[in-house]
Amino acid sequence: xxxxxxxxxxxxxxxxxxxxxxxxxxxxxxxxxxxxxxxxxxxxxxxxxxxxxxxxxxxxxxxxxxxxxxxxxxxxxxxxxxxxxxxxxxxxxxxxxxxxxxxxxxxxxxxxxxxxxxxxxxxxxxxxxxxxxxxxxxxxxxxxxxxxxxxxxx
Ligand SMILES: CC(C)(COP(=O)(O)OP(=O)(O)OC[C@H]1O[C@@H](n2cnc3c(N)ncnc32)[C@H](O)[C@@H]1OP(=O)(O)O)[C@@H](O)C(=O)NCCC(=O)NCCS
Numbered sequence: 451x452x453x454x455x456x457x458x459x460x461x462x463x464x465x466x467x468x469x470x471x472x473x474x475x476x477x478x479x480x481x482x483x484x485x486x487x488x489x490x491x492x493x494x495x496x497x498x499x500x501x502x503x504x505x506x507x508x509x510x511x512x513x514x515x516x517x518x519x520x521x522x523x524x525x526x527x528x529x530x531x532x533x534x535x536x537x538x539x540x541x542x543x544x545x546x547x548x549x550x551x552x553x554x555x556x557x558x559x560x561x562x563x564x565x566x567x568x569x570x571x572x573x574x575x576x577x578x579x580x581x582x583x584x585x586x587x588x589x590x591x592x593x594x595x596x597x598x599x600x601x602x603x604x
Contacts, residue, residue, distance in 0.1 A: 451508055451509060451510055451511065451516065451544070451547075452508070452509055452511070453506050453507070453508055453509075453547070453548060453551050454506070454507055454509065455498075455500065455504070455505070455506060455507070456496060456498065456505035456506065456507050456518065456520070457496070458496050458497055460496055460507065460515075461492050461496045463515055464487075464492060464495055464496060464518075465487055465492060467515070467518075467534075467536075468485075468487045469487075472537070475534065475537070477569065478568070478569055478572045478575060479532065479534050481567075481569065481593070495520075498520075500555075500559075501559050502522070502523040503520070503521070503522045503523065504520060504521055504552065504555055504556070504559070505518060505519065505520035505521075505552075506518070506519055506520070506548050506551050506552050506555070507548075508535075508544050508547060508548040515536075516535060516536045516539040516544055517533070517534065517535040517536065517539065517544040517545060517547075517548045518533070518534055518535075518548065519531065519532065519533040519534075519545070519548040519549045519551070519552040520532055520533075520552060521552050521553075521555070521556050521561075521564065523561070524565075527563070528561075528563040528564070528565045528597075529556045529561045529563070529564050529565070530564075530565050530566060530567070531549060531552055531553065531556075531564060531565070531566045532566070533545045533548060533549045533552075533575075533578075535548075540574075545578055546578065546581065546582065549578070549582060550582060553582065553598070557600045557602060560602055561600075561602075562599055562600050562601070562602055563597060563598070563599045563600075564584075564597070564598050564599075564600070565587075565595065565596065565597045565598075566579055566584060566595075566596045566597075567593050567594065567595050567596070568593070568594050568596070569592055569593060569594075570589060570592050570593065570594050571592070576594055576596075579596040580596075582598075583598055584596035584597060584598045585597060585598065
């Protein structure tokens with residue numbers, strides 16, 4: 451498997467992945483089991499400047515996308531990460547690999563605080579964040595917040 455930047459041409463892939471997604475996965479990823487994909491959301495998810503918003507795809511050697519992680523700059527100046535892996539490719543380290551690459555890119559781009567949110571019921575994602583060195587900062591309304599701060603001057 452290998453990693454590459456997400457491109458605007460991946461629009462159809464994102465749409466198809468959304469169309470085939472299990473409601474539980476939509477709820478875990480978007481906190482909304484009936485999250486619908488609009489043209490505006492596809493624009494937001496695929497047209498990236500790779501400084502304030504960036505996404506990395508994990509593909510098999512024959513070009514099949516199996517995982518995707520991204521970050522986006524929030525109004526508070528922190529970047530927020532998110533990740534999703536195709537169900538048949540889970541528990542093999544794909545999320546750990548692609549999410550760490552996104553965190554590294556965020557730090558390389560000068561972002562000092564990386565944050566993430568998971569549903570409290572999403573134990574796998576919460577464990578993943580802890581494994582990547584994130585600290586739990588808050589928990590309310592069934593959502594757990596994680597954060598990791600980097601010294602970009604080192
Ligand atoms: C949460 C999610 C991203 C995890 O993806 P994943 O690829 O299975 O994650 P990883 O493989 O990196 O880690 C999961 C497990 O695999 C194990 N693992 C890591 N590397 C491994 C490897 N090389 N070989 C075998 N297992 C490995 C980890 O120890 C971990 O174990 P755990 O099940 O006890 O936690 C995935 O379940 C998903 O897409 N869920 C829906 C969307 C979502 O919840 N996103 C998070 C909120 S944005």
